[in-house]
Amino acid sequence: MERFxxxxxxWEAKDGVVELALHREPCNEIGSVMLEELERFAxxxxxxxxxxxxxxxxxxxxCGFSAGADLRELYERARDLDVAARVDAVRxxxxxxxxxxxxxxxxxxxTIAAVHGVVFGGGLELALACDLIIADRMARxxxxxxxxxxxxxxxxxxxLKRDVGNAVVxxxxxxxxTVNATRAHAAGLVSQLVAEGQALAAARTTAAQITxxxxxxxxxxxxxxxxxxxxxxxxxxxxxxxxxARPEVxxxxxxxxxxxxxxxxxx
Numbered sequence: 001m002e003r004f005x006x007x008x009x010x011w012e013a014k015d016g017v018v019e020l021a022l023h024r025e026p027c028n029e030i031g032s033v034m035l036e037e038l039e040r041f042a043x044x045x046x047x048x049x050x051x052x053x054x055x056x057x058x059x060x061x062x063c064g065f066s067a068g069a070d071l072r073e074l075y076e077r078a079r080d081l082d083v084a085a086r087v088d089a090v091r092x093x094x095x096x097x098x099x100x101x102x103x104x105x106x107x108x109x110x111t112i113a114a115v116h117g118v119v120f121g122g123g124l125e126l127a128l129a130c131d132l133i134i135a136d137r138m139a140r141x142x143x144x145x146x147x148x149x150x151x152x153x154x155x156x157x158x159x160l161k162r163d164v165g166n167a168v169v170x171x172x173x174x175x176x177x178t179v180n181a182t183r184a185h186a187a188g189l190v191s192q193l194v195a196e197g198q199a200l201a202a203a204r205t206t207a208a209q210i211t212x213x214x215x216x217x218x219x220x221x222x223x224x225x226x227x228x229x230x231x232x233x234x235x236x237x238x239x240x241x242x243x244x245a246r247p248e249v250x251x252x253x254x255x256x257x258x259x260x261x262x263x264x265x266x267x
Contacts, residue, residue, distance in 0.1 A: 002051070004041070008034040011041060016211045017204070018048050018055045018109070027063040030122045030154075031070025035097055042103040053215060054207040055104075055111045057130060058200045064117020064139070066126060069154070075253040086250075087241045090153075094237045097122075097154050101129040105159075105228050108219040110210050114203035115139050116196070120178070125154035128163065131222065134192040134206065135181040136199045141189065142178030148252040153240035158232035164188050 002013040008024035020041060022028040030038075048055070059065045078086040104111060104126075113127035116136045124141055127133050143152050151157065151173065160169050168187045171177065185193040194202045210218070243249060 002048070004037075006037040006040070008037045009041070013048055013052050016051070016053045017207045018052045020055060020057045022057070022059040022066060023061060025061070026067075027118060028059055028061055028066035028123065029070035029073075030066065030068065030097070030126070031073040032093075034070070035093070035100070038100045039096065042100045045103055045107045045109070049107060049109050052109060053211050053218075055107070055109050055130075056114055056200070056203045056207060057111070057126070058114040058203065059116070062117070064123070065113070065115040065119045066121075066123025067118050068121025068123050068125075068144070071148075071253060072257050075250070075257045079250065079254070083245050087245050090244055091237060091241050094153050094240065098233055098237065101126065101155050102228060102230070102233070104129045105226070108222065110207075110218065110222070112203045112206060114199040116199050120144055121152065121156075122154045125152055125156035125159065128156060128159040131226065132191045132206065133184075133189065134194060134199050134203045135184065135190045136194055136196045137181050138196045139181040139184070139190075139199075140178045141172075141181075141184050142176070143172050144176060144178075146173065146176035148256065149246065149249045150243050151236070151240055153236065155233050155236060157236050158229040160189075161232075162227070162229060 004011050009020060009022050011018055011020040024034055028034070074090070077089065081089065110132070111130040112132045112134060113130040114134050115127055116139050119127055119139055119141045121144055124143065143156060145152055157173065160172070164187050168189070172179065181190060181193055184190040192202055192206070
């Protein structure tokens with residue numbers, strides 16, 4: 001399928017490049033609708049790889065790339081369940097999103113996340129599954145899960161460890177702080193830092209450069225330089241579920257959902 005228009009995202013393949021746009025209000029939260037359409041995209045990746053060489057992920061939303069998991073949906077679905085049922089439901093969701101991100105991570109296509117604004121939580125984890133992150137200078141990156149009593153659950157810890165040094169990993173995971181695009185670029189998280197509003201244009205230029213060269217060599221290089229930490233990814237799911245079982249987490253989620261702030265995920 002070379003073209004798709006959904007409620008949360010759309011994609012189109014043209015001239016060897018697939019562009020996937022996120023457009024779910026308010027800020028591309030990853031809930032059931034987004035996951036279903038990401039699964040649909042993952043299911044056609046092999047077909048797309050026969051015709052294309054590059055995938056660009058970007059957001060049409062002014063707020064940014066993605067604010068992360070849909071915590072309101074999570075709370076509303078989990079609040080009336082007992083602990084065991086709540087953990088089972090969330091584990092099933094995590095296994096599905098891990099499957100999608102593992103497919104994105106492993107595809108022979110070169111994947112580029114063109115990001116701006118907020119790149120938080122699950123949104124950062126989606127970007128980390130890509131080969132390259134191109135960011136405009138106003139982008140901010142972070143894992144706010146700490147404030148909820150959780151850790152990242154979409155594969156963020158193993159992929160962050162794969163890509164940057166331990167000092168950056170610890171700072172993001174232990175403090176709950178965000179980092180700006182300049183610091184993310186200096187740390188090696190971001191491959192290209194561009195002017196505000198120019199991330200997608202830079203990604204398209206990079207894609208055009210990538211398509212000039214030998215496909216087999218590029219695919220071989222990707223397999224060699226980008227190992228996927230499957231064991232750690234599975235362990236992250238278990239740790240997340242252990243934390244989720246605590247009553248403090250549901251209370252923190254309740255406060256988040258009842259917040260009157262228009263952007264409650266901001267620090």
